[in-house]
Amino acid sequence: MDASCGDLQVDVNGEETFFIHEEIISLYCGKIRKLFGKSKGAATNLKVIFHDFPGGPESFELVSRFCYNNGRIDINPCSAPRLFCAAHYLEMNETVSGSHNLLEQTEKSLEEIKFWSWPELLSALKNCHNLVSVSSSSGILQRCLDSLVARLVFTSETSPSCPSSSSPESSVLRLSTDSKSTESLRSGFLRSTWWFEDLVTVLTPNLVKLLVKSMVLHKFDLGVTSRFLFYYQKSRFIIANSDEKREITETVIDSLSLLDQRSVPCKSLFGILRVSLNLNIKKLSKNSLEHMIGSQLDQATLDNLLVLPPHGSNHLYDVNLVLQYVKHFLAGKGGRGVPTSEMKKVVRLIDSYIAEVAPDPRLKASKFLALVTALPESARDSYDEIYHAIDIYLRVHTRLSDGEKTSICESVNYDKLSTETCNHLTQNEKFPSRFATNALKAQQRKLENLFRDMDLKKRLVAPVETEAKDGRCEEVVLYAEQVVHDGKKVDIVDENEKMKAHLEGMQWRVVELEKVCRKMQTQMTKILKSRMSRQPSSKSLPRLCS
Incomplete structure (x- = not known):
């Protein structure tokens, strides 16, 4: 003017x-x-x-x-x-x-906002970009978001009434497939995601989190919400600079943390993780991402865990990151305890990871030990994989102190080693001899348990044998009472045959274990003599504290 x-x-x-x-x-x-x-x-x-x-x-x-x-x-x-x-x-x-x-x-x-068309609603939301501070306090922005989410809830239950020409929904007409079931599946997916492209072009990162909050409040499909967030990140990255990528990534992570984690694919979280590694995202978002991944660690693969360490580190992989995952996994059940099936999957995964990182010559003993002991001892049914990983680690790291080597070897539960692994351990000079003795004692305890178990089985079978010889019906009744299971009586003769077969199998195992133990004892004696013969004279070197 x-x-x-x-x-x-x-x-x-x-x-x-x-x-x-x-x-x-x-x-x-x-x-x-x-x-x-x-x-x-x-x-x-x-x-x-x-x-x-x-x-x-x-x-x-x-x-x-x-x-x-x-x-x-x-x-x-x-x-x-x-x-x-x-x-x-x-x-x-x-x-x-x-x-x-x-x-x-x-x-x-x-x-009258509920009567606005979809393009009008998008236009109003777009005009809120420069009004965030005032529009938030005045309520206009929240009205637009709530109206938009209500529209999405309605269209997800029916079909979108007014999608834009640029939305994925419009591309349904251009799709052609040979299979009717495939076409139905694809069109069903597009019916739930027709609005993705529209909102990607309209929403700035500072509005995305507000939108997700409104979606959670209106009980919108959280699976679709998580897919939108991943779609938003990939789409906006195409033309974004480094600072914009960091802001987008932080927004997506913070928004995903608002959702039920069962609706967030673990594979996609690892995709976000790899994107964020070079963006220097804020610590709060980084911790949130680690927590989300940790809570679904049982769904991860070994490749997911093999992440390069932070810039400046000389390790092959980021071990600290995996330790954080395990910590969040164990703590993520709210005190209810981890289901056995999930725990077994994580045990197999972590044991594989330990074997993968063991050859790293720059992996410190403290970090390796932290990995081995990250899961509770009761979680593992077998320590064979851990033993073999430790064997590799000891062969690569030849300059460990006696204290470091002892701490690592003590992390093994020798009662949970197989006979073959124990046999290997007795010949392994990388392990101190006292741990080979521990393995031998563990095998002897297994023998004792087998003998005890055999004695118990014999006592159960004895009444049946007596009945068969003397014809006393009373003892048959006693035995029948012992084999009642869930209200159903078990066939006595058939059960007796099974027990005899089981006893024979146990006897065979006892014989084999006795052979192994004798072999291990012989090997132990030879190894000890060999080690003693290679030790320097006590006159030339001071006596070491044991």
């Missing part, structure tokens, strides 16, 4: 200056009226500077038109958010000359 058009100069956010009549604008704007209420009589040099005017010059121009048009203006879904926030900012809540004030008019317009 030219200076001759008004006596008030308005600087809007340093972007543009307006020259207007103070008397006209003050009639409708309470904020300006308060500023110049005591300046009546002053004719020139009136000026006001707005540093945070919502919507900038475009919004102020709309307000000026309203004032110069005697309080009348066409309000549509595109202009409603701007006018509403501007009216709040300028305190335009007073009625003049019988006309409705601007705040009241925009409020009435927003009450």
Whole structure:
């Protein structure tokens, strides 16, 4: 505007200056009226500077038109958010000359938001981009988001009424498949995701989390929500710079953490992890991502865990990251305990990972030991894999101190080693001899348990043998009472044959174990003699503390 058009100069956010009549604008704007209420009589040099005017010059121009048009203006879904926030900012809540004030008019317009078309709703949401601070406090942004989510909830239950031409839904018409079932599956998927592209082009990262919160509140399909977040990240990355990628990634992680983790695919989380490695995302988001992955660790694969370490580290893989996963996995069940099936999967996964990182010559003993002991001892049925990983580690790391080697070897539960592994251990010079003795003792305990078990089985079979010889029915009854299971009596003769076969198998195992033990004892004796013969004379070297 030219200076001759008004006596008030308005600087809007340093972007543009307006020259207007103070008397006209003050009639409708309470904020300006308060500023110049005591300046009546002053004719020139009136000026006001707005540093945070919502919507900038475009919004102020709309307000000026309203004032110069005697309080009348066409309000549509595109202009409603701007006018509403501007009216709040300028305190335009007073009625003049019988006309409705601007705040009241925009409020009435927003009450019709549920009748807006999909493109109109997107347009209104897009206009909220520059109004986030004011629109959030005034409620306009939340109204738009709630209306949009309500529309998505409705269309997910029926079919989208007004998808845009650029949305994935429109591409359904272009799809052709040979299988009707495949076409049905694909069209069903597109019916639930037709809005993805529309919102990717409209939503800034600071609006995405607000949208997800509204989706959770309205009980929208969380599986679809998580797919949208991954789609949003991939789509926006195409034209984003490094800083924008970091902001997008943090937003997606923070939004995913709001969802039920059963709706978030573990594979996709690892995809986000690999993207985030070089973006230096904030620690809070990093911890949140680790927690989400840890809670689903039983669904991970070995390749997922083989992540390069942070820049500057000389390890082959990021062991600390895996330790965090295990920590979150064990703590993620809320004190209810980890289901056995999930625990077994994680044990197999971590044991494979330990074997994979064991050859790393730069892996410290403390980190290796932390991996071995990360899961509770009771979680493993067998320590064979751990033993073989330790064997590799000891062969690669030949300069370990006696204390480090002892700590690592003590982490093995020798009672949970197989006979073959124990046999291998007795010939393994990398293991201190006392641990080979532990393995031998563990095998002897197995023998004792077998003998005890055999004795118990013999006692169960004895009454049947007596009955067969003496024909005493009473003992048959006693035995029958012992073999009642879930209210059903077991066939005595058949059960007796099974027990005899089991006893014969146990006897064979005892014989084999006795052979192994004798062999191990012989080997142990030879090894000890060999080691003693290679030790230096006590006269030439001081005696070491054992």
